[in-house]
Amino acid sequence: MQARKLSFIGAGNMPRSIISGLVNGGYDPKLITASNPSTPKLEALANDFGINTTQSNIEACEAGDVIILSVKPQIMAPTCADLIQKTSIDGKIMVSIAAGITTDRIIEMLGNYNQVVRTMPNTPSSLSKGMTGLYAPDSVTQVDRDFVGHVMDHVGKTLWVEKDSQINIVIAAAGSSPAYFFLFAQAMQDEAIQMGLSSDDARVLVQQAMLGSAEMICHNPDLELSELRTQVTSKGGTTHAAITAFQENNLEAIVSKAMQAAVARAVKMSSDL
Numbered sequence: 001m002q003a004r005k006l007s008f009i010g011a012g013n014m015p016r017s018i019i020s021g022l023v024n025g026g027y028d029p030k031l032i033t034a035s036n037p038s039t040p041k042l043e044a045l046a047n048d049f050g051i052n053t054t055q056s057n058i059e060a061c062e063a064g065d066v067i068i069l070s071v072k073p074q075i076m077a078p079t080c081a082d083l084i085q086k087t088s089i090d091g092k093i094m095v096s097i098a099a100g101i102t103t104d105r106i107i108e109m110l111g112n113y114n115q116v117v118r119t120m121p122n123t124p125s126s127l128s129k130g131m132t133g134l135y136a137p138d139s140v141t142q143v144d145r146d147f148v149g150h151v152m153d154h155v156g157k158t159l160w161v162e163k164d165s166q167i168n169i170v171i172a173a174a175g176s177s178p179a180y181f182f183l184f185a186q187a188m189q190d191e192a193i194q195m196g197l198s199s200d201d202a203r204v205l206v207q208q209a210m211l212g213s214a215e216m217i218c219h220n221p222d223l224e225l226s227e228l229r230t231q232v233t234s235k236g237g238t239t240h241a242a243i244t245a246f247q248e249n250n251l252e253a254i255v256s257k258a259m260q261a262a263v264a265r266a267v268k269m270s271s272d273l
């Protein structure tokens with residue numbers, strides 16, 4: 001697939017993760033530009049990955065064929081308004097990574113420009129272990145869908161959804177979920193420290209168990225997750241005691257409530273922004 005020039009508007013945590021995965025995955029850094037109002041993140045991106053940087057969103061937009069709108073949802077509207085007032089976006093593919101802004105709303109923010117792809121990536125993209133959900137309206141050609149999918153394939157796996165609203169499920173299950181796993185890992189590390197291990201030893205135990213478990217899930221696609229759990233759980237043993245404690249304290253209900261809260265927040269943001 002022919003490479004195209006990518007410009008990121010906003011250079012915070014998420015675009016940095018994508019840029020890291022792209023460059024480490026072989027995307028030519030000379031084809032990547034990022035803009036940001038302050039310079040420290042731009043300097044770090046230029047030093048670490050050799051990409052082009054600018055403090056001007058307009059310059060970044062003019063440099064790119066594919067524009068990745070990477071600002072916080074709350075400033076997406078004024079950022080888009082500024083772009084369409086000061087430069088032409090005709091012929092460009094506009095990609096949003098923002099949570100809680102529907103595709104229709106992005107199109108509206110861009111003055112009814114409908115070459116828009118809505119995506120929801122996550123920060124493991126920095127290690128090319130990301131998960132990105134994508135949605136595009138009928139106005140976007142298959143060639144352009146394929147290109148945006150190809151870009152995000154550089155930083156992990158991709159999943160196209162049929163309806164814009166399903167991006168909110170991607171947020172709950174993958175966009176936000178690295179934070180759930182970090183919280184779980186932190187709670188385990190804290191308890192192992194309480195029980196008498198050093199912080200470093202507690203961390204290595206937790207991180208290696210988490211990594212190995214994730215790898216087992218990936219390498220055993222035909223095994224249900226419940227079966228992988230059963231394989232660890234000896235009758236009358238320690239795992240059974242721990243799992244019983246989780247279930248008596250409604251772990252499944254807590255997870256369900258947390259994912260529903262993420263979706264509800266995205267829906268609320270969509271109505272406010």
Ligand SMILES: NC(=O)C1=CN([C@@H]2O[C@H](COP(=O)(O)OP(=O)(O)OC[C@H]3O[C@@H](n4cnc5c(N)ncnc54)[C@H](OP(=O)(O)O)[C@@H]3O)[C@@H](O)[C@H]2O)C=CC1
Nearest residue numbers: 010011012013014036037038070071072073097098099121
């Ligand atoms: N973090 C995550 O895990 C994920 C985030 N997202 C989405 O990614 C987007 C960015 O989030 P994230 O990177 O985490 O946010 P950050 O807070 O890390 O970064 C926001 C960046 O936007 C910059 N900025 C502020 N105003 C402007 C402007 N007018 N023009 C250009 N850049 C500006 C800020 O610059 P400065 O430092 O100078 O203020 C900052 O670098 C959001 O829409 C979020 O919903 C999606 C999936 C996952």
Ligand SMILES: O=C(O)[C@@H]1CCC=N1
Nearest residue numbers: 098099171175176177
């Ligand atoms: O918390 C947020 O709103 C963003 C979107 C998904 C992850 N971070």
